[in-house]
Amino acid sequence: MQVIDKHTGLFDRIARVYGWFFHRQQSGYQVALKRLSESEDLSSVARVLDIGCGTGALCSVFAKNGYQTSGVDSSQKMLDQAKKKTKGLNIDFQLASIVNDLPFENDSMDLVSASFVAHGLPKDLRMKMLKDMNRISNNLVILIEFNQTRRWYIDIIEWAEHGDYFNFIKTIDNELSTIFTLVKKVELNATSSIYICKKDHE
Numbered sequence: 596m597q598v599i600d601k602h603t604g605l606f607d608r609i610a611r612v613y614g615w616f617f618h619r620q621q622s623g624y625q626v627a628l629k630r631l632s633e634s635e636d637l638s639s640v641a642r643v644l645d646i647g648c649g650t651g652a653l654c655s656v657f658a659k660n661g662y663q664t665s666g667v668d669s670s671q672k673m674l675d676q677a678k679k680k681t682k683g684l685n686i687d688f689q690l691a692s693i694v695n696d697l698p699f700e701n702d703s704m705d706l707v708s709a710s711f712v713a714h715g716l717p718k719d720l721r722m723k724m725l726k727d728m729n730r731i732s733n734n735l736v737i738l739i740e741f742n743q744t745r746r747w748y749i750d751i752i753e754w755a756e757h758g759d760y761f762n763f764i765k766t767i768d769n770e771l772s773t774i775f776t777l778v779k780k781v782e783l784n785a786t787s788s789i790y791i792c793k794k795d796h797e
């Protein structure tokens with residue numbers, strides 16, 4: 596039996612409203628991909644998987660830039676929005692939860708990403724996701740996530756959401772370095788960074 600986690604219900608409820616911000620998110624992720632390509636040689640990247648893809652903004656940027664793109668999410672309603680918002684683009688969306696092992700072979704992707712997913716998960720599930728990202732990628736793993744710069748409005752939203760943000764910003768650097776061989780942080784804006792990791796081939 597597939598186990599679906601408790602966060603899914605929340606995202607099922609807010610999917611339509613979340614979708615209102617799709618184009619704004621898309622612009623931000625286009626900048627993120629540019630910054631990533633300035634930092635890393637992406638010439639050998641062809642297959643990309645985005646975990647917790649939500650309404651598909653990051654997937655759409657990957658697909659528009661020519662990558663063979665897959666996205667998974669545990670919320671059917673978020674995926675319904677994603678399919679609507681990315682009509683015309685060739686993206687493979689699948690319903691799957693990181694609570695279970697994701698349905699992708701070892702080393703089957705050149706880049707595996709997760710944007711604003713990790714801080715919302717309890718540490719044990721976050722570590723499980725990071726290990727599964729390491730298993731599926733044959734090269735790059737990236738998180739687009741909050742960095743350590745605090746803002747009062749982010750504190751309030753994250754306090755209300757009951758995620759793991761306050762621990763996440765303290766522990767993520769150390770958590771990443773226990774799984775990946777190289778970690779580089781590229782600033783995206785005042786409060787977010789791209790955490791760039793390389794697969795640990797051990």
Ligand SMILES: C[S@@+](CC[C@H](N)C(=O)[O-])C[C@H]1O[C@@H](n2cnc3c(N)ncnc32)[C@H](O)[C@@H]1O
Nearest residue numbers: 600602606647648649668669670673692693710
């Ligand atoms: C804050 S949203 C971010 C969505 C998208 N990555 C973005 O940047 O807009 C977090 C996403 O993680 C998904 N999620 C939460 N728990 C999950 C799980 N166990 N497995 C897969 N996706 C999950 C939610 O359904 C939601 O779409």
